[in-house]
Amino acid sequence: MRGVSTENGNGAPRIDIVDAGVDFPIFDAKSRSLKKAVLGKAGGRIGTESKVPIIEALRSINVSLRKGDRVALVGHNGAGKSTLLRLMSGIYEPTRGRSFVHGKVAPVFDLAVGMDPEISGLDNILIRGLFLGMTKKQMEARIDDIAEFTELGDYLSMPLRTYSTGMRVRLALGVVTSIDPEILLLDEGIGAVDAEFLAKARDRLFELVERSGILVFASHSDEFLADLCETAIWMDHGTIREHGPLREVLHHYKGHDVLAEFESR
């Protein structure tokens, strides 16, 4: 997608990130202003003034993923999980190093984004699908399936602003789980759906994961990760602390063998 993967479809999906880093510039009112920038320079105070502070969100990232890889992404808040997912999706291009992503990417960061409150649920389904790389035809073929899954019925022809939060989440999940991505990137937010519906969504999510070539899933739910992933990446302060089999990485990250505890239950 943007800048990173240029062609879709041909060849197996792959993600290659080499020595990549992501720096976020932190702007304030002053550094956001062209007037200030120009006047500042004219006044001869270039030095510290023009320097925008930077947050180094990711450092020396080396990852190589191929078709069939199902990777859990673990780490504390602020460790860089979401940023790494966005790097993989092509939303951010690395400020240092290189990244190459090949394949149709479906990132699920925030279920509400790309939803327009003024238009109907059906239109929103179509637009979201198009954004995720589907064609209009493909989406039309899936609408019945989505309608059934979301149980929204006649509501689908109503503007989205008439929906409750729960209904919106259903709609978004319905769309996301009906597409055929080659690279599926799931951020933690997706776990925050009401339990009853999630039980139903779970099966669809599993099927989706089966269909997609590469999965990277950031979550704090060990159970979910154990079900979906085989390997894990442990992010710590913007670097990859460990990348290996899920069980080992979770063990080191948590300090005890989490998966063994699941099995003994």
Place this chain on the structure above:
Amino acid sequence: MAVTVTADDERAEGARPLADDVPGPRSWQRAFGDLRQGWRQRPLWGYLGWQDIKQRYRRSVLGPLWISISMAVIATAMGILYGALFQEQIETFLPYVAVGLLIWNFISGCILEGSEVFIANEGLIRFLPAPLSLHVYRLVWRQTLFFLHNLVVWVILMIIFPHPLGWTTLVALPAFAVLVANGGWIAILTGIIATRFRDIPPIIASVTQLVFFMTPIVWSYERLVSNPAVAERARLAELNPALHFVEIMRQPMLGDPIVLRHWYVVGVITIVGWAAALVCLRNYRARVAYWV
């Protein structure tokens, strides 16, 4: 530390190093790739552009007619007012003002919304991977739809006040294509700069307002130039690029003779503008996601 699991047998085919064969963020390949990929997503921006239009008249009683009616009202009011002010014939001056406004609406729409094109789509840019140009195509498409919609006003005026339309009227088609192409570079260039420097959109808005009055839309350039007392000063209006853009479109639409001088100026601006926009796209395309 970074222990990359590699089942080497499986990965052998894809294991070649990529640092050299992948174009960097600042490359022409990526910049043109962005434009190409955005173009390929026509169904998406085509649909979004329609939605934008529908949005605007969704809650009004008159629906789609509303856009054109409000346009016609403004044109009539201005035509009558300024016609009286400059002592112009209403049957030529009213269509002159209306067509000028029609064209100006398209131009100013591209400029004003262009500078906010990435800021306004912040959510989409930060959460869904898509080529930057997608937002630009959507914007220009939306403005095109508005223009076509307002064309009804032109048709009605041509019926009420017949003009010597003929084959040269068809020149309006390439002229509009040129306007559209210019809308593209303006949105890319000002959009990227304004995403970095947030004081740009208000500056652009005031400059555009000023340019409106300096462009012969509610006043006639011919009339001023033919007045020896102000002719010298009036010629300065030619320095205003908007004048040439309005003229290439308005002349065919009103059946006036085509003046090539305006086409030359517009041609140069189009080339220089696109060159600047492409350089900007090449160098800062990858930064926009960090700036919004």
